[in-house]
Structures are given as C-alpha cells and as structure tokens.
Amino acid sequence: MIQLFNVSKTYLGGVRVIALKDINLHIKRGEFAFLVGPSGAGKSTLTRLMIREELPSAGQIMVDSRSLLRMKEREVPYFRRKIGFIFQDFRLLMERTVYENVAFAIEAIEMSKSEVRTRVPAVLDLVGLKDKLQSYPHQLSGGQQQRVCIARAIVNDPLLVIADEPTGNLDPDTSWEVMNILSAINKRGTTIVMATHDKEMVDRMKRRVIALDMGRIVRDEERGAY
Amino acid sequence: MRISSFQYALRDACRSLWRNKFMSLASVATVAISLVILGGAWLLVLNTQNLATAMESELEVNLYLKQDLTREQALGMKDQFAAIPGVDTTTYVPKEEGLKILEDRLGEDTNLLQALDGNNPLPDIYRLKSKDATLVPQIAAEAAQIAGVEKVRYGQGMVEKLLSLTDWLRTVGILVIIAIALAALFLIATTIRITVFARRREVSIMKLVGATNWYIRWPFFLEGMMIGLLGALIAVGFLQLLYSQLLKNVAMMVSFLPIISDAGSLLRLYEILLFSGTLLGAIGSAISLRKFLKV
Known part of the structure; x- marks a missing residue:
C-alpha cells in the first residue's frame, strides 16, 4: 500500500533541518501501523509525505502503486480521494x-445529492452518532467530535486512513472508544497509519509499531510496544 | 461539472454573500454606480450624435441675390447653383414669399406691410441643400464666386462644434468609466479575498479530501459574478426609471429635440450593462483567486 525508498526530507530555512533521513518502509494493504517517537522525530513529516502535501528531498514514495513524485499536480485531488484524514484538533x-x-467532504468530491443523503447517515450510524445529525460541534464532547472527524474521513470508503494523534486531546476512556472504531474500520480492510504518543494504547493494541527518532527509523516491530 | 456540484457552489456562494452582507453591499453599490455612469454617458453620446445628424440634415446654404437682378436673371441662375459639386437640391424663394414668411413669423398683429409702405426690402433667396454636411463650406465658397450673389449664409461652425462635443464626451466618459470600473474591480476583489479568508478552513479541508481546484474556485467565482450582476440590475433599473422620466419631460418642454427613445437601442445598452457587470465580478474574483490555491 505504502512504500518508501531511501526517503529524506530536509527543510531549507534559516537553518537546515533534516526532518527525515534515509527512510525505507513498506506498509501492506490492510495493515494497522503505529508511528511513535518523541516530538520532532519526524512523524508528522512522514504523514505529510504520504498524502503528498509535501514532496521528499530525495528518494521515492509509492502509494497504492503510484509514484507520488511523478504524479502531476492536477492528479493530486483524485489521489487524495483514496485517503481519509483524522486530526488531533478534529478540524470540524x-x-x-x-x-x-460529513456531507461536505463528499460534496467536495462531487458526489450526487442522493449518494450524499444515503452515505452520510450510514457512516454516522457506524461511529455511533446517528442521533446527533443536527447537532453543532460545540454541543458535542471531544470524543464525539473526533468520531465526526472519523466519519468524515471514511465516508468516501478510502483505501487508507491516516490519523495524526487522533487521541491526543482525549481522556483514556474516550480514546478507547475512538481506537475501537478505528479497529473496526481496519477489520473492513482499510489500511490505517496512526501517529501517536499514547504509550498505553500502543502497548495494549499489539499492532505493528514503527518508532522514529531524529528522522530515522529506530525500530520496526510486528505486534510491538511503544 | 455535475449539476449537483453547481448547486453546492450556488448554495455556498449565496451563503457567503449573506455572511459578509456589508462588504457585498458595498461592492454591489460600486458596480451599480459605475454602470449608471457608463450607461448615462453612453446615452448622452448617443443622443448628441443623433442630434448632430439631425442638424446636419437640416443644414442648408442660403444665397442672397443682388437687388438689381430681374426676375428672369434670378430664375436663370438656378442651373449654375445646381452645377456646384455636392449640391443636392436648389429652391428658389422670391422676395414676396420671403416677406410672407417673415410676416407669419412675426405674428398677426404686426403692421409690417404698412410700416414698409409697400416696399419689399428683402432680397431673392436660393436655398441649397448639400448631399453631405462636410461639403457645406465648399459649396458656400463656390456659390459666393457666382456673379449676382450678394451674400452667403450657413450655420458656420455649429455642426463642427456639436461633433467635437460628442468626441469630448466620449473621451471623458471612457476615462471616468475606466476609473470607476477599476474601483469596482478592487472592491469585488477585496470582498472575495475576505470571503476566501473567512473560509480558509473549509478550503484546506476541501483540498485534503480531494476537491479539485475548480470545485473550490467555483463558489467564489459565482459570488463575484452575482455581485456584478446584482449591481448591473440595479443600474439598469435606475437608468430606465431616470431616462423614461427625462423623456417625458423633454418631450413636453422642448419637443423639437430629437431624443432617442426606441426600445431597441435601449435594450442593447441594458444587455451590454448586464454583461459588463457580470464580467466585472468574474474578473474581480479571478484577481483574488489567482494565488490562493497553492497547496
């Protein structure tokens, strides 16, 4: 699903910052992978490269068998339709x-009205919010807001979901609710890459763990711990 | 683009038009004002030109003949005048007829004939109509050379002055219109920039979920075009009201003025105004949208 070959990313600013160095990584279809590591280790840069928000300074990235470097600018929107995003700050x-x-996300990719009308309630039902359709985000708890964000990410049936610290702002119980939903989505065949700081969660989930530090992969374990 | 996408865009455009109502209103007003001036100047130019043509067709050269000519001599000169290049028609007005015209003009209660004591001081006159108003001065000069012609008169300078007035109006009108159109453009661009800014969160999410650049641009484009069209509609309504009122008053007070009132040329003007308003809105949006989609 995702392959990185000798990928490096350097930011040129006042000072040269090496965000990622020589990353080789292969995430298979249907996998659930955690990206862990201290702040500034390169987790966010890695996720930004995967969705082609940025291009690497060196190396090659393939997502769904397509080279992101050779992708033309006008193809990017269509590429992104295969990916769902979940953010720490929800961005509702x-x-x-x-x-x-939720409807907004599939209107934006020009789905018809009738499709929007059937998909949105179904996906909100899936994340357990079917009685909150007409609520506004500020009327919801943090966990509920994150579930709206998840619903928005998966309403388009993406092949891949990328989550950047989705539980970063949530208490442990709510975090587990969110985790369970993500696990359920993963069971349906969606690949999930999740950057997180949540040690306890990673340890209990027993999934693949990719640990980054100073822009390098320092550990990559099947069924690992933080 | 799908029909439903167009509906989404229209909905979003109306929504943000409403959300920034004061800014939208200011832009609509500027468009309306600039188009009212454009339309007003246009009508003015059109009418002066019309007036100039009407006056040109009325223009004629009056030849006053010497008093000592006999009637036969006077009548015999007709062929000489008709031979001048550019002359269309020649009309002979004998002095008796001239006196009668004068009498009619002065009114019934004058005793002009009595005062003159039976003498007629007026000369015989030839009226020459030219085929083309610009030839009038040449015709006048040539006619003056012919023996037996005492004096030559025509509306010297009138037509030239009128035509130079239209030219002047056109240039000044165009300059004023350009200045105000630029102001309108600037205001529309600013309005769109504000709405883009207000919706930057939406835009960033749209980009992440894979909306194409055109899908993102459309609502803003529509918003600009709606501002332009709305301004143009107001301008057209205002002009129609003003012009019909003017037409009524002028027809009553100075009925001889040839004012343009046929529906065809007015309709054409209104079409042009509506089109330019919408175009103004589209260009204004385009200016704002040019660089904001770079992610």
Whole structure:
C-alpha cells in the first residue's frame, strides 16, 4: 500500500533541518501501523509525505502503486480521494451541523445529492452518532467530535486512513472508544497509519509499531510496544 | 461539472454573500454606480450624435441675390447653383414669399406691410441643400464666386462644434468609466479575498479530501459574478426609471429635440450593462483567486 525508498526530507530555512533521513518502509494493504517517537522525530513529516502535501528531498514514495513524485499536480485531488484524514484538533467546521460536516467532504468530491443523503447517515450510524445529525460541534464532547472527524474521513470508503494523534486531546476512556472504531474500520480492510504518543494504547493494541527518532527509523516491530 | 456540484457552489456562494452582507453591499453599490455612469454617458453620446445628424440634415446654404437682378436673371441662375459639386437640391424663394414668411413669423398683429409702405426690402433667396454636411463650406465658397450673389449664409461652425462635443464626451466618459470600473474591480476583489479568508478552513479541508481546484474556485467565482450582476440590475433599473422620466419631460418642454427613445437601442445598452457587470465580478474574483490555491 505504502512504500518508501531511501526517503529524506530536509527543510531549507534559516537553518537546515533534516526532518527525515534515509527512510525505507513498506506498509501492506490492510495493515494497522503505529508511528511513535518523541516530538520532532519526524512523524508528522512522514504523514505529510504520504498524502503528498509535501514532496521528499530525495528518494521515492509509492502509494497504492503510484509514484507520488511523478504524479502531476492536477492528479493530486483524485489521489487524495483514496485517503481519509483524522486530526488531533478534529478540524470540524463550527458553523455547520454534524451532518453537514460529513456531507461536505463528499460534496467536495462531487458526489450526487442522493449518494450524499444515503452515505452520510450510514457512516454516522457506524461511529455511533446517528442521533446527533443536527447537532453543532460545540454541543458535542471531544470524543464525539473526533468520531465526526472519523466519519468524515471514511465516508468516501478510502483505501487508507491516516490519523495524526487522533487521541491526543482525549481522556483514556474516550480514546478507547475512538481506537475501537478505528479497529473496526481496519477489520473492513482499510489500511490505517496512526501517529501517536499514547504509550498505553500502543502497548495494549499489539499492532505493528514503527518508532522514529531524529528522522530515522529506530525500530520496526510486528505486534510491538511503544 | 455535475449539476449537483453547481448547486453546492450556488448554495455556498449565496451563503457567503449573506455572511459578509456589508462588504457585498458595498461592492454591489460600486458596480451599480459605475454602470449608471457608463450607461448615462453612453446615452448622452448617443443622443448628441443623433442630434448632430439631425442638424446636419437640416443644414442648408442660403444665397442672397443682388437687388438689381430681374426676375428672369434670378430664375436663370438656378442651373449654375445646381452645377456646384455636392449640391443636392436648389429652391428658389422670391422676395414676396420671403416677406410672407417673415410676416407669419412675426405674428398677426404686426403692421409690417404698412410700416414698409409697400416696399419689399428683402432680397431673392436660393436655398441649397448639400448631399453631405462636410461639403457645406465648399459649396458656400463656390456659390459666393457666382456673379449676382450678394451674400452667403450657413450655420458656420455649429455642426463642427456639436461633433467635437460628442468626441469630448466620449473621451471623458471612457476615462471616468475606466476609473470607476477599476474601483469596482478592487472592491469585488477585496470582498472575495475576505470571503476566501473567512473560509480558509473549509478550503484546506476541501483540498485534503480531494476537491479539485475548480470545485473550490467555483463558489467564489459565482459570488463575484452575482455581485456584478446584482449591481448591473440595479443600474439598469435606475437608468430606465431616470431616462423614461427625462423623456417625458423633454418631450413636453422642448419637443423639437430629437431624443432617442426606441426600445431597441435601449435594450442593447441594458444587455451590454448586464454583461459588463457580470464580467466585472468574474474578473474581480479571478484577481483574488489567482494565488490562493497553492497547496
């Protein structure tokens, strides 16, 4: 699903910052992988490279058998339709209802109205929010907001979900709810890459753990711990 | 683009038009003002040109003949005048007829004839109509050379002045219109920039979920075009009201002025105004959208 070959990323600014150095990585279809490591280890840079928000300074990246370096600018939107995103800060639109927040994501990729009307309630049911369709984000708890964010990420049936610290702002119980939903999505065949600081969660999940430090992969274990 | 995508865009455009109502209103007003001036100047130019043509067709050269000519001599000169290049028609007005015209013009209660004591001081006159108004000065000069012609008169300078007025109006009008159109453009661009800024969160999410650049641009484009069209509609309504009122008053007070009132040329002007308003909105949006989609 995702392959990185000798990928490096250097930011040129006032000072040269080496964010990633010589990364080789292969994440298979249907896998659930944690990206762990201290702040500044390169987790966010790695996820940004995977969705082609940025291009690597060196190396090659393949996602779904396509080279992100050779991809043309106008193909990027269509590529992104195969990926769902979940953020630590949810990034919901505050002046829109739960329903509208989710509908928005598939309206933007030009799905028809009838498709929007069937998909949105179904996916909100899946994340356990079917009675909150007309609520606004500020009326929801943090966990509920994150579930809206998950619903928005998967409403398009993506092949891959990338989650950047999805439980970073949530208490342990709520974190588990979110984790369970992500596990369920993974069981349906969706590949999930999740960057996290949550040690306890990683240890209990017993999934693949890719540990980064100073821009390098320092550990990569099947069924690992933090 | 799908129909439903267009509906989404229209919905979003209306929504943000409403959300920034004051800014939108300011832009609509600027467009309306610039188009009212454009339309007003246009009508003015159109009418002066019309007036100039009307005056040109009325223009004629009056030849006053010497008093000592006999009637036969006077009538015999007709062929000489008709032979001048550019002359269309020649009309002979004998002095008796001239006196009668004068009498009619002065009114019934004058005793002009009595005062003149039976003498007629007026000369015989030839009226020459030219085929083309620009030839009038040449015709006048040539006619003056012919023996027996005492004096030559025509509306010296009138037509030239009128035509130079239209030219002047056109240049000044165009300059004013350009200045105001630029102001309108700037305001629309600013309005769109504000709405883009207000919706930057939406835009960034749209980009992440894979919306194409055109899908993202459309609502903003529509918003600009709606501002332009709305301004143009107001301008057209205002002009129509103003012009019909003017037409009524002018027709009553100075009925001889040839004012343009046919529906065809007015309709054409209104079409042009609506089109330019919408175009103004589209260009204004394009200016704002040019660089903001770089992610």
